[in-house]
Amino acid sequence: LQALAARGWQPDYLTVRRRNDLQPPQAGDALVVLGAARLGTTRLIDNFEV
Structure with missing residues (x-):
């Protein structure tokens, strides 16, 4: 999440x-x-199966 924030993203959650x-x-x-x-x-929402 820190890498995203360093590039201008504002992470809401990752779970x-x-x-x-x-x-x-x-x-x-x-x-x-x-x-x-x-x-x-813009708020981006995604999910992926693992």
């Missing part, structure tokens, strides 16, 4: 959750990474 219900993960769970950040006046 890893269980893919099927977005609860905190446990070993062996299918995961999704969720994040949001601002760049100027």
Whole structure:
């Protein structure tokens, strides 16, 4: 997150959750990474499965 902030991004959050219900993960769970950040006046939201 510090690397993003150094390049002008304003990170809101970055978290890893269980893919099927977005609860905190446990070993062996299918995961999704969720994040949001601002760049100027635009807020970008993304997620990807791992």
